[in-house]
Structures are given as C-alpha cells and as structure tokens.
Amino acid sequence: MIFTETKLKGAFIIDVKRLEDERGFFARVWCRREYEQMGLNAELVQASMSYNKQKGTLRGLHFQMPPYAETKIVRCTSGMIYDVIVDLRPESETYLQWISVELSGENARMLYVPEGFAHGFITLEDHTSIQYMAGQYYTSGAETGIRYDDPALNIHWPVAPSVISERDLRHQPYHPVLIQEKITNPI
Ligand SMILES: Cc1cn([C@H]2C[C@H](O)[C@@H](COP(=O)(O)OP(=O)(O)O[C@H]3O[C@@H](C)C(=O)[C@@H](O)[C@H]3O)O2)c(=O)[nH]c1=O
Helix, strand or coil, rough: CCCECCCCCCCCCEEEEEEEEHHHHHHHHCCCCHHCCCCCCCCCCCCEEECCCCEEEEEEEECCCCCCCCCEEEEEEEEEEEEEEEEEECCCCCCCCCEEEECCCCCCEEEEECCCCEEEEECCCCCCEEEEEEECCCCHHHEEEEECCCCCCCCCCCCCCCEECHHHHHHCCCCCHHHHHHHHHCC
C-alpha cells in the first residue's frame, strides 16, 4: 500500500498496489504490519458498511467523543463519494480545517482518519457502498456530530444533498464549549 499524509497531520490517503493480470488485479487493503511500520493505529475492532441508493446522499459529520474516539479507515467499494474530514484537535496547527478526497470503487483509494476528526461524505453516484474499519466499538451514547453546512467550517460540497437523515439535520454547528461539556459527560 502507498501511504500519503494529507495536510492534516496524521490523516493519510492510502492507495493500493495493483497486481494486474488478464483477469483484472489483486491488491491488499489492510496489513497490520504495514500500519505499525507507518505508526498508524493497527488495533481495529469493527468493520461496517453503508449502502446508499441515491447520488446526493449525505452522511455526517460524525465522531465519537473520548474515551470512545475512533480511528476510521474508509473505502468505497462501488460507486463514488466525496469524503470529508475535519480536524477537531484543539492543539493541532490545522484545527478546524478540512480536506476532501474522492473515493470510488474504481480508484480503490482509502482514507485513514485518526482520532479527533469528524467525518462525513456525499455520494456522487447512485448505488454507492462504503466500508469502514474502526479502532473503537460503536458506542451510540458517545456518537455526536456537526452540521454538514456549518458556516464556520465552510465545507464545499460538490453536489447539493438530496438525502440526509433527520438525525444529521438536528446536529448543531461546531461549538468547542458544548463539545467539551459532552466530553466531560459523554453518555
Ligand atoms: C455507525 C453505526 C450505526 N449503527 C446503527 C445506529 C442506527 O440505528 C443505524 C444507522 O446509524 P447512523 O444513522 O448513525 O448511520 P450513518 O449516518 O451511516 O453513520 C456513519 O456515518 C459516517 C459518516 C461515519 O463516519 C460512520 O462512522 C458512521 O457514523 O445503525 C450501529 O448499530 N453501529 C454503528 O457502528
């Protein structure tokens, strides 16, 4: 695998090495040893997927609060997404900055999201499937989110969202004090 650090320190784009032949190609998508050599969290405990019927489906921006903060590795297995992460680490030089990466079944690209980030995506095609690996168990009471259209973050979504959950619409814009209160009393 080829690891490229993004401008948000600790967040990596991971490309596969394709071993091509007449059938197509073979590629590794996870290796504990390579992750350890890169200094990344190799203690993954859950894998999940989501399937999205329509282009313009937006999920996010989500994260779990400490002590349940999670590393995520995101991969699109079919279709295409515009994947976004936001740096919520107050001590970081890129605090509150965001990046986007296009992940698709075609490019087989992955995004490694360290703890301390919010994550979301919008689908760019119908019938898009995502697979995640996570470094922490899903803990519903610790999961929270930020509005995808928070003016302070000013995320540029390339298509208008057409499908979004009620829960995601209820998220508030980012407010460090409110988040801190939740962290103090996570569940
Ligand atoms: C995320 C998750 C949800 N659920 C349940 C809760 C709910 O009944 C149903 C759907 O949950 P949600 O609406 O939160 O699903 P979704 O909006 O797809 O949530 C996901 O969004 C992306 C952006 C992420 O980064 C993921 O980590 C996750 O938060 O599945 C689990 O049982 N385990 C899980 O790990």
